[in-house]
Amino acid sequence: MQRRMIGLLACLLAAALAAPGVSASMEAGYRPAEQKLLERQVDQWAQGLSARPGFERIAAAQRTIEPLGPGTHGWIVLFEDQGETVGYMVVHAVREGGFALTEYGLGDAPLYSADLLRQGLARLGLIGDDEDGEGSADVERRYAHPLSAAWRVETDDGVFYLDAKTGEELPADDPFWKEAASEAAACLEERMPGGAQPAGRLMRHAEVPSFDPYARLPWITRQPLAWAETDIAALLGSGIELRLVAERFDGAYLYVLPVVAWHEWDDGTAYIGVDQEGLRFIPQACLEPAAKLYD
Numbered sequence: 001m002q003r004r005m006i007g008l009l010a011c012l013l014a015a016a017l018a019a020p021g022v023s024a025s026m027e028a029g030y031r032p033a034e035q036k037l038l039e040r041q042v043d044q045w046a047q048g049l050s051a052r053p054g055f056e057r058i059a060a061a062q063r064t065i066e067p068l069g070p071g072t073h074g075w076i077v078l079f080e081d082q083g084e085t086v087g088y089m090v091v092h093a094v095r096e097g098g099f100a101l102t103e104y105g106l107g108d109a110p111l112y113s114a115d116l117l118r119q120g121l122a123r124l125g126l127i128g129d130d131e132d133g134e135g136s137a138d139v140e141r142r143y144a145h146p147l148s149a150a151w152r153v154e155t156d157d158g159v160f161y162l163d164a165k166t167g168e169e170l171p172a173d174d175p176f177w178k179e180a181a182s183e184a185a186a187c188l189e190e191r192m193p194g195g196a197q198p199a200g201r202l203m204r205h206a207e208v209p210s211f212d213p214y215a216r217l218p219w220i221t222r223q224p225l226a227w228a229e230t231d232i233a234a235l236l237g238s239g240i241e242l243r244l245v246a247e248r249f250d251g252a253y254l255y256v257l258p259v260v261a262w263h264e265w266d267d268g269t270a271y272i273g274v275d276q277e278g279l280r281f282i283p284q285a286c287l288e289p290a291a292k293l294y295d
Contacts, residue, residue, distance in 0.1 A: 044200055046089075057087075061081040076141070077089040090102040090146075101197070103271075117151055137153055138154045149163070170253060176249065197267070198266075199265055207236070211241055212258075236260075241259075242294070245257075
């Protein structure tokens with residue numbers, strides 16, 4: 001199929017219109033006072049993280065809060081320092097009140113990076129190196145789960161889903177995404193309210209250097225570790241390489257991610273840190289039903 005190339009600037013403009021900045025960050029029905037509560041909660045989490053190596057710039061960084069998309073009751077928070085993106089958070093409103101920290105990370109390639117979106121569109125042949133081209137595109141963020149986060153790009157050639165962290169094309173169309181997202185969203189609705197509302201500071205942590213997760217293939221040769229019986233921090237501390245493996249979209253897409261960190265907050269909320277275009281922390285409570293852990 002010959003694809004009509006789209007202009008990059010038009011594409012990114014569509015994304016910007018779908019996700020206004022901090023001044024219009026709250027979804028319909030939220031009042032300025034509630035926006036202040038969200039900002040205050042983000043500040044508390046940033047302060048709690050800033051004591052860890054690599055997170056020092058988060059607390060003082062300028063933040064931009066943008067909605068994830070209609071119906072998500074969630075926001076992407078980008079932290080910038082001296083013109084450089086240094087980290088991000090994903091935050092969701094909790095039905096009973098307050099906010100859940102759905103995930104967070106470090107690096108200049110945050111979730112929903114415009115640069116990685118551009119690279120993904122280039123791989124699909126939808127844009128050229130010169131950013132010229134004809135046609136138009138509608139771009140939206142879609143987030144149902146940390147492992148079901150995507151850009152939805154609709155062009156004259158059809159609808160494409162690109163992974164929100166890597167920019168890689170996902171094997172999904174609208175019906176497939178709706179089915180997968182509905183299943184994944186249950187994790188946020190059922191597990192997140194009690195499992196991703198960390199308090200103010202980290203009590204236990206572990207960090208190790210990244211490694212090639214494909215150097216060994218334990219998900220083929222071994223049984224996964226039992227989540228309830230595994231002390232991830234202790235295993236990392238002893239030098240054992242852990243891999244997070246998840247089959248998504250009916251097994252058509254495989255995530256294999258090196259586990260490189262562990263954060264446990266003072267209320268017991270635990271996050272697993274993986275290396276995926278930068279450091280990415282995902283709640284263990286949300287990973288347990290969706291992924292497997294191998295040593």
